[in-house]
Amino acid sequence: MIETRAPGKLFIAGEYAVVGPGQPAVLIAVDRCITVRLTESEGAGRIHSSEYGQAPVIWRREDDGEHIIVDERPFDYVLSAISTVEELRSGRGASPRYFDLEISSELNDADGRKFGLGSSAAVTVATIAALDEFYRLGLTLTERFKLAVLATIAISTKASGGDLAASTFGGWIRYSSPDRAALHAHREAHGVVSAMSCEQWAGCSARRVTPPSSLDLLVGWTGTPASTEHLVTRVHTPSERSDEASSEHSESTPKPAPLVSFAAESHTLVDDLVAAFDADDAEASLTTIRSVRALLRRLSDSTGSLIETEALHDLCEIAETHGAAAKPSGAGGGDCGIALAHSHSEAQTILSGWEAAGIRPLDLGAHREEGEIDEF
């Protein structure tokens, strides 16, 4: 049996802007994982996961022995990851085989509600790692990351891939995204093998960063799962938004002005944060996190999308009261918020305050760094 694990992630800065090609973000891989266990099978493959309910998803190959088919199941991240690696395997001339997957997750609570820690990315990355081992492809971390991006954008080209980079490389990273629409078009036209090394990866990068050693990362879960896809669509399609906005703003209330400088401001703040990390400057890091929160609030106001919900607002204000800096993580609208706090004692007070306000502290640290990040 082959067993692989891939961690979840949190956005520290740069969310939403990173959806634009070449735009940067800072993320952390967290020490909670999705585990994939792979065993060889015959005639068909079965995928067991609580995500699919009691019965496994059963997959087969088309008559050509290559293409994957499933009955009555929408094409999802796991199936996309399998199809993408299978295309590479075929391109390298290796023979197809059947296998079963058993998937388990630490990225949901006991009731199965997602924490918003990037389960779609972790399941994609762990599936690709399992197949890499199974077919002995000998992929580098960067090649696995690229496959994960190609698999994910076959489902949605909106996804920045920041979660996939954190899940593949581990630790803390500064990430910038490729042009996924162009990448996906390249794959459609030329196949996966060509897409692994095409020029459409320009603008994509990942490098390790280290936060000041005197800061603790605190994570609070609001208990409300949010739809990233839905929020990103709202925020990035202002024309669709204007109708909805008019129903939320009365005739007499002026509509908020669009935030044209959002991407540039976010880019500057990510650069500031990375510079503060590199200089081991805790105060500058906290100041920048506060500015990122303020920028996300302006984005929220200008699009009418609720990023900082009441629970996330409480989470941030409680942390601020005790001298920490805090913000929603990722798309917001629920899921998690993060705080960077000075010391252990300050952290304990914040965690107690969160609990009293109904916010569940998640006991998370950074997942280990997985190895070298090659050039793209």
Ligand SMILES: Nc1ncnc2c1ncn2[C@@H]1O[C@H](COP(=O)(O)OP(=O)(O)OP(=O)(O)O)[C@@H](O)[C@H]1O
């Ligand atoms: N254990 C799992 N087994 C199989 N597929 C999974 C599993 N966990 C997540 N997925 C896939 O990921 C999808 C959830 O992705 P979604 O983006 O909604 O959540 P997330 O990645 O955890 O959260 P966020 O995007 O807020 O970080 C599921 O619909 C499913 O397709």
Ligand SMILES: C[C@@](O)(CCOP(=O)(O)O)CC(=O)O
């Ligand atoms: C809004 C966005 O920048 C971050 C989404 O973060 P999360 O999946 O809600 O943690 C989208 C993306 O990067 O794909």
